[in-house]
Amino acid sequence: xxxxxxxxxxxxxxxxxxxxxxxxxxxxxxxxxxxxxxxxxxxxxxxxxxxxxxxxxxxxxxxxxxxxxxxxxxxxxxxxxxxxxxxxxxxxxxxxxxxxxxxxxxxxxxxxxxxxxxxxxxxxxxxxxxxxxxxxxxxxxxxxxxxxxxxxxxxxxxxxxxxxxxxxxxxxxxxxxxxxxxxxxxxxxxxxxxxxxxxxxxxxxxxxxxxxxxxxxxxxxxxxxxxxxxxxxxxxxxxxxxxxxxxxxxxxxxxxxxxxxxxxxxxxxxxxxxxxxxxxxxxxxxxxxxxxxxxxxxxxxxxxxxxxxxxxxxxxxxxxxxxxxxxxxxxxxxxxxxxxxxxxxxxxxxxxxxxxxxxxxxxxxxxxxxxxxxxxxxxxxxxxxxxx
Amino acid sequence: xxxxxxxxxxxxxxxxxxxxxxxxxxxxxxxxxxxxxxxxxxxxxxxxxxxxxxxxxxxxxxxxxxxxxxxxxxxxxxxxxxxxxxxxxxxxxxxxxxxxxxxxxxxxxxxxxxxxxxxxxxxxxxxxxxxxxxxx
Numbered sequence: 120x121x122x123x124x125x126x127x128x129x130x131x132x133x134x135x136x137x138x139x140x141x142x143x144x145x146x147x148x149x150x151x152x153x154x155x156x157x158x159x160x161x162x163x164x165x166x167x168x169x170x171x172x173x174x175x176x177x178x179x180x181x182x183x184x185x186x187x188x189x190x191x192x193x194x195x196x197x198x199x200x201x202x203x204x205x206x207x208x209x210x211x212x213x214x215x216x217x218x219x220x221x222x223x224x225x226x227x228x229x230x231x232x233x234x235x236x237x238x239x240x241x242x243x244x245x246x247x248x249x250x251x252x253x254x255x256x257x258x259x260x261x262x263x264x265x266x267x268x269x270x271x272x273x274x275x276x277x278x279x280x281x282x283x284x285x286x287x288x289x290x291x292x293x294x295x296x297x298x299x300x301x302x303x304x305x306x307x308x309x310x311x312x313x314x315x316x317x318x319x320x321x322x323x324x325x326x327x328x329x330x331x332x333x334x335x336x337x338x339x340x341x342x343x344x345x346x347x348x349x350x351x352x353x354x355x356x357x358x359x360x361x362x363x364x365x366x367x368x369x370x371x372x373x374x375x376x377x378x379x380x381x382x383x384x385x386x387x388x389x390x391x392x393x394x395x396x397x398x399x400x401x402x403x404x405x406x407x408x409x410x411x412x413x414x415x416x417x418x419x420x421x422x423x424x425x426x427x428x429x430x431x432x433x434x435x436x437x438x439x440x441x442x443x444x445x446x447x448x449x450x451x452x453x454x455x456x457x458x459x460x461x462x463x464x465x466x467x468x469x470x471x472x473x474x475x476x477x478x479x480x481x482x483x484x485x486x487x488x489x490x491x492x493x494x495x496x497x498x499x500x501x502x503x504x505x506x507x
Numbered sequence: 508x509x510x511x512x513x514x515x516x517x518x519x520x521x522x523x524x525x526x527x528x529x530x531x532x533x534x535x536x537x538x539x540x541x542x543x544x545x546x547x548x549x550x551x552x553x554x555x556x557x558x559x560x561x562x563x564x565x566x567x568x569x570x571x572x573x574x575x576x577x578x579x580x581x582x583x584x585x586x587x588x589x590x591x592x593x594x595x596x597x598x599x600x601x602x603x604x605x606x607x608x609x610x611x612x613x614x615x616x617x618x619x620x621x622x623x624x625x626x627x628x629x630x631x632x633x634x635x636x637x638x639x640x641x642x643x
Contacts, residue, residue: 120608234617235607277621281607322604475533478624481603486625489533 123326124281125367126250126261126288130360132352134291135251138166138205141287143247146174147201149192149216151181154208154253157297163207163251175199180208184215185270189230192219206250206285209306210257210392213250214265217283220248230267233278240282250285253294255345255358256306256393258313258366260288275386277478284370290363292356300346303358304447307342308397310334310362311440312377315400317369319407319414320482330368332421337361339422339443346447373482376474377403380499383473387466388458398450398499401437405505406495407485408433437504452502463500470496509640513546513556515572517639521558522570524633531633532565535626539563540582540615543573552589554642562630583615589641595631596639602631 129137146167150160155178164174177192196204196219204223206216218230224245228237242248250260263284267276298306311334317323318331337357344354380403381396390398404415409431416432419425419439426435441451450456453463471492480486487495491507498505510517525531540563546556559579561569573579591610594600603624605611613620620627 120610121604122608231618234621236609236613236617238609322601475625476537476622478621481601481624481628486530488529 121322121324122281123324123371124263124284125371126285128261128288128290128363130290130363131356132292134289135162135166135294137287137289138163138249139169141167141170141172141203141247141249143170143172143202145199145201146172146203146205147196147199148174148176148205148207149180149219150176150178150207150212152178154178154212157253159207159251159253159294163205167203167205172203174205175201180212180215182211183266183268183275184211185268186230186276187270189215189218189222189267192216193222196223202246204246204248206248207253209252209254210259210266213252213257213259213285214267216248216250217265217285218267218278220246221283230265230278231269231276233265233280233283235279235281237280238282240280242282243286247287248285249287249289251289251291251294252359252363254298254302254306255295255355255362256309258310258362258364258370260285260290261363261366262370264370275382288363290359292352292359295355295359296349296352298349300349301448303349304342304346304449305391305393305397306362307338307345307358307393307447308400308444308449309393310358310365311338311342311443312381312393312396312400313365313369313374314338314361315404315418316374316377317365317372318418319411319484320373320375321484322373322482324372327368327372330364331372332418334361334365334368335418336421337364339439342443343446374479375403375483376406376480376485376487379474379477379480379483380495382477383470384453386473387469388456388462390456394449394456397444398453398456401440401444402495402499402505403483404433404437404440406487406507407483410484434504453496453500454502458500460500467493467496509638512639512641513554513558513572518558518560518570518572520637521560521634522567524636525560525562525567525570525630528629528633528636531626531629534565534629535562535623536565538565538619538623538626540619541579542583542585543576543579543581545576545584545586546592547586547588549588549590552641554589583613583620585611585613587611593641596634598635602627
C-alpha cells in the first residue's frame with residue numbers, strides 16, 4: 120500500500136489569473152524581498168483584489184528559511200487571520216509558507232515536529248494554501264516536503280507528511296522569465312535529478328514513473344534553450360512544467376543518492392542545491408550501475424540516446440547528462456566548483472557522515488558503505504567516472 | 508536451521524546478525540535507545556510476541572524474548588499485526604513505507620527515527636539474515 124498525493128495544478132500562460140477565481144475574505148502572501156522587487160507580489164495582489172480579497176504581505180523569507188522566520192510569519196498570520204495563504208517564490212518561500220500554514224491551523228504541532236507518521240492533520244479547515252512558483256526547479260509548489268534550518272542548533276530539518284502540501288499549485292511560465300541563466304541551469308539540473316531519481320529509486324511506482332520520464336524528456340529537450348535565451352517562452356514553459364511534474368513524481372516515490380551527496384556537499388560548502396545534486400547525478404548512475412540497467416536503458420530510449428553495442432546504458436546516460444550539464448555551464452566535478460582539495464579533504468568525514476545519515480539513502484538502489492562513500496567523493500572531486 | 512519466531516533463540520540470532528552487520532553498525536552509529544518489537548495477533552496468527560533489543564551506537568547490548576510487556580520500559584515500541592510484520596520480514600514491503608502508511612506503528616522519539624531511517628532498514632535486513640519459522 121502506498122499513496123499518490125498531488126495538488127490541483129493550474130499551468131500555462133496566464134495561470135496566475137486563477138487567483139481571481141478563488142473564494143475568500145483575506146489572503147496572506149508569503150514571499151521574499153526580491154520577488155517584491157520584481158513586481159510579482161503586486162501582480163498577485165491585483166488578482167486577489169479581483170477576487171475581493173484583501174492581502175497582507177510577509178516578505179522576510181530568506182534562502183534556507185529558518186524556524187525563527189516561520190515563527191515570525193505565524194505570529195503575523197495569527198494576528199491577520201486569513202483564509203488563504205499564498206506563497207510566491209522559489210522553494211525556500213514555498214517551504215516556509217507550508218510550515219507557517221501547518222502551525223496556523225494546528226498550533227499544537229510545532230514545525231519541527233512534522234513527520235510522516237502523523238495523520239489526520241485536518242488542514243484546510245481554516246485556510247487553503249496556494250503556491251505560485253517563480254523558479255523552475257524544486258517543484259515545491261506540488262510537494263509535501265519542507266526543508267527548514269534550525270539556526271540555534273545549526274542543522275537542517277527535512278520534514279515530510281502527505282497532508283502538508285499545497286491545495287493549489289500555480290505554474291505560470293511568465294513568472295520564470297526573469298530567472299538569470301545560472302539559476303535556470305542550477306534549478307534545471309535539480310529537475311533532472313528529481314525525475315531520474317524518482318524513476319530509479321526503490322520506492323518508484325506505477326503512478327510516478329510516467330511523470331518522471333516526461334520530466335526527463337522535457338529537461339533534455341528544453342533546458343539548454345531556456346538557459347541560452349530566457350525569453351524563449353516555449354522553453355521556459357516546458358521547464359516550468361517539468362519542474363512541477365518532476366516534483367509530483369519524485370515526492371510520491373523518493374529521491375536517492377545524488378540528493379544525499381548534494382545535500383551533504385551543500386551543507387558543508389553552501390553549493391547551490393540544484394548545482395550540487397546535478398553534479399553528483401551522473402556519478403550515482405555509474406555507482407548504481409547494473410542494478411538498474413533496464414531503467415537506465417528506458418531513460419536512454421526516452422531521450423533518444425543510442426546505447427552502443429557492448430556499452431552499458433548507465434555509462435551512456437551518465438555521459439549524456441555530463442554533456443547537458445556542460446552545455447549549461449555546470450561544473451562536472453567538485454574541483455570545478457572551486458572547492459580546494461585541502462578544504463575538501465578536511466571536510467571528508469563530515470561529507471561522509473552527512474551522506475550516510477540522509478533519509479533518502481534508504482531508497483537508493485545501491486547503498487554505499489563508508490569506504491565506498493569516501494571513494495565516491497574522491498572520484499567526484501577529480502571528475503573520474505565511477506568504476507567500482 | 509530455521510529458528511522459531513519470537514523465541515529466545517530468535518532473539519539471540521538477531522543479536523548475532525546485528526553484531527556482525529557492518530551496514531547496521533554504520534547506519535545506527537548514532538542510535539541511542541532500546542526497542543520492543545511487538546507482533547500482535549491477527550486473523551492468521553494467534554500469538555503475541557515481544558522481542559526486546561538494547562541498541563546503542565550500532566551495538567546490540569542485549570536481546571531477549573519477553574513475555575510481559577511491562578517487564579521493560581523501552582524508549583521505542585514498534586508494533587503491528589503479524590501479517591504486516593511478516594510482509595516486512597519476507598521483504599515484500601519496505602519497513603519505512605509500512606510505518607508511513609500506518610501498517611506498522613511506532614511509539615517513541617520520532618525525531619530520532621526520522622534522522623536515521625536507514626538504521627530501521629538495516630535492522631530489518633538483520634532480521635532476514637537467518638531463516639525464520641513461524642509458530643502455527
